[in-house]
Each structure stands twice: as structure tokens, then as C-alpha cells.
Amino acid sequence: MIGCDCSVCGSTDPRDNRTRPSVLLQFPAGNLLIDTTPEMRIQLLREKIRHIHAIAFTHHHADHLFGLDDARLFPKMIGGPVPVFCEQQTEDCIRRAFSYAFAEHVKNWPPGFVPQVDFVRVGPGIEFETLGQKIMPIRLDHGRFSVLGFRIGNLAYCTDVNHIPDSSWPLLEGLDTLILDALRPEPHPTHFCVDEALQVVERVRPRQTYFTHISHFLGHEETQAILPAGVHMAYDGLVLDF
Ligand SMILES: [Zn+2]
Ligand SMILES: [Zn+2]
Ligand SMILES: [Zn+2]
Numbered sequence: 001m002i003g004c005d006c007s008v009c010g011s012t013d014p015r016d017n018r019t020r021p022s023v024l025l026q027f028p029a030g031n032l033l034i035d036t037t038p039e040m041r042i043q044l045l046r047e048k049i050r051h052i053h054a055i056a057f058t059h060h061h062a063d064h065l066f067g068l069d070d071a072r073l074f075p076k077m078i079g080g081p082v083p084v085f086c087e088q089q090t091e092d093c094i095r096r097a098f099s100y101a102f103a104e105h106v107k108n109w110p111p112g113f114v115p116q117v118d119f120v121r122v123g124p125g126i127e128f129e130t131l132g133q134k135i136m137p138i139r140l141d142h143g144r145f146s147v148l149g150f151r152i153g154n155l156a157y158c159t160d161v162n163h164i165p166d167s168s169w170p171l172l173e174g175l176d177t178l179i180l181d182a183l184r185p186e187p188h189p190t191h192f193c194v195d196e197a198l199q200v201v202e203r204v205r206p207r208q209t210y211f212t213h214i215s216h217f218l219g220h221e222e223t224q225a226i227l228p229a230g231v232h233m234a235y236d237g238l239v240l241d242f
Contacts, residue, residue, distance in 0.1 A: 001216045008216040015220040015235035019043055020063040021159050021213045023179065024052075025152060029131040030078075032056060034150060034157060040067030047237065051077045054130045056122070057086040058160055059147035060093035068098055068115055075111035084117040085128060085135075087148065091119045124148060125171065138171045140164060143190030155179070155242040156206075159213045162190050164200065175206035177242055179234065182211035184218060194218070201231055210234040 020037035030053030101114040124139035138149035140161035149158035154176035183191035
């Protein structure tokens with residue numbers, strides 16, 4: 001947190017050094033990135049990821065979106081616009097926030113100058129396919145917004161959520177790995193706090209859970225020490241098999 005002197009912001013534990021939330025899914029046919037954070041470029045350089053073949057968006061908030069300009073390099077690598085899987089409200093916001101990328105005069109520009117994307121509409125409960133994989137969007141409530149979680153096989157990524165609608169619970173059955181929003185100890189109007197996230201874990205009973213979207217109110221080591229078995233603090237650079 002800019003201007004903060006708390007023990008987490010001053011921590012020397014690299015796991016307390018957090019950029020904004022995103023996950024990369026590496027499939028045999030290519031890489032699917034979920035969300036393009038303001039640090040996307042830094043994250044991809046750090047992890048030595050050379051190609052992104054498709055992008056899916058949970059929602060349009062700046063902490064999940066504002067790295068999209070750096071996606072202008074990907075069409076060169078994959079030979080065409082990047083497929084972007086999102087809801088209508090997310091597409092509308094992307095078109096406004098990155099209006100220069102959709103201007104008439106850039107239409108025939110070669111790749112590399114502005115992000116070139118092909119929007120693909122997705123919706124909750126309707127499976128879609130990309131890179132040879134079936135992906136199920138899950139409706140999640142994020143304060144007064146609706147966002148999407150994504151389930152790929154037995155893994156689900158559910159960030160920016162403070163309530164799970166009744167219709168979404170069946171889509172979380174039989175999970176091996178759940179990646180779940182847990183912002184801080186105190187309740188928050190748009191994110192699960194730790195206790196609320198643990199209640200979700202109780203109900204879903206995944207084999208393992210990783211908390212994400214963690215704020216500086218939660219130090220990695222001291223929080224990990226009080227979490228039940230099978231529940232972990234995620235951290236930048238964490239790699240999971242699924
Ligand atoms: Zn702090
Ligand atoms: Zn958000
Ligand atoms: Zn967020």
C-alpha cells in the first residue's frame with residue numbers, strides 16, 4: 001500500500017510483496033490469462049511467460065483490467081487478434097477505457113501498436129471452449145456488481161466476491177482446488193473476509209483452497225499459521241498443478 005508503514009508493507013518475506021490478482025492457465029494448446037492487472041507486464045516478465053493466446057475477464061475493475069495495453073504484443077506472437085472472453089458489461093468498459101484501440105483509424109494498423117482483441121461473449125453457467133479446454137463461468141456477487149468466476153476441470157478461480165448466489169453453488173461441487181477471495185480479517189462490502197471465506201470452504205469442501213486478493217491487513221506467515229489444514233495463503237509466483 002502506497003505510503004503505509006505497517007509490518008506487512010515493510011515485510012522482507014517475498015510472499016508479502018503482492019501485485020494485483022491474476023492467474024495464468026497453461027494448457028498444451030496455449031496460455032489463457034485471467035484478467036490483465038496493472039502489473040501484467042511485470043508479472044509476465046517475472047514468470048518468463050512469452051505468449052498469451054487468450055484472455056478471460058472476471059470483471060472490469062481497474063485492478064483486473066488496466067494492464068491490457070501491454071496485450072498489444074500478443075497478436076504478433078499468435079498471428080491474429082487475442083480472443084477475449086467476457087460479459088457485455090466488461091466489453092463495454094474495455095471499449096471505453098481503451099477507446100484508442102477501437103478507433104476507426106487504427107483498424108488496419110499492423111499488430112504491436114494497440115491491443116487487438118476479438119470479444120467472445122460468455123455468461124454464467126454456459127460452458128465455453130478455448131485452447132481445447134472446457135471452461136465454466138460461475139456467477140459471483142461483488143457488492144453491487146456481478147462478476148464471473150471460472151471453473152476448469154476440478155479447479156475454480158473465484159476472486160472479487162462477497163456472496164455466492166444459490167445457482168452457483170452446484171458449479172463448485174467436487175473441487176480439487178479452489179482459489180478464493182479473502183481480503184482481510186474485517187468484513188468488507190465487496191469482498192469475503194477471512195471468516196466468510198472459511199465458511200465457503202466449509203460448504204464447498206475442496207481438497208485444497210488458496211486465498212487470493214489479499215490486502216496488507218493479512219501477513220502471509222502469521223495468517224497461514226492460523227488457517228485450517230488444506231487452506232493456504234496464495235502468493236505471487238505460486239504454481240499449482242491441476
Ligand atoms: Zn500496510
Ligand atoms: Zn473488483
Ligand atoms: Zn479486485
